[in-house]
Amino acid sequence: MTGIVNDPSHELDEVLIKDSILIFPNSTGSSVGAYSIYTLKKNGVSPKCIICTSRVDITTASGCAIADIPLFQILDQNYKIKSGQYGIVGGIIPVLKIKTD
Secondary structure: OOOEOOOOOOOOOOOEOOOOEEEEOOOOOOOHHHHHHHHHHHOOOOOOEEEEOOOOOHHHHHHHHHHOOOEEEOOOOOOOOOOOOEEEOOOEEEEEEOOOO
16 A cells, blocks of 8 residues: 555565566465555555566566556576666666565
8 A cells, every 4th residue: 555565574674666666576366466566556656667587477467457567577587687776667766676596
């Protein structure tokens, strides 16, 4: 609802994802994940873009489609992106990456 990650066991706990490039391998769970992405957009706290580093799954794809959030998949597994970098998706915005190593 707020765009702030609320999970003490997660490396992005208490981080605001609004207007960022959010990078993660793929989502897990049910259709609620797609609704969660849509709710972030509806509340004005969504990332500007989502990038999947493993595979684009139906949950993430559905959520991004209904929320009109650009979604990308990195095909080159040797390509490295780090948190703190900046990307251009309709403007220069920060990258927030969930560690996958």
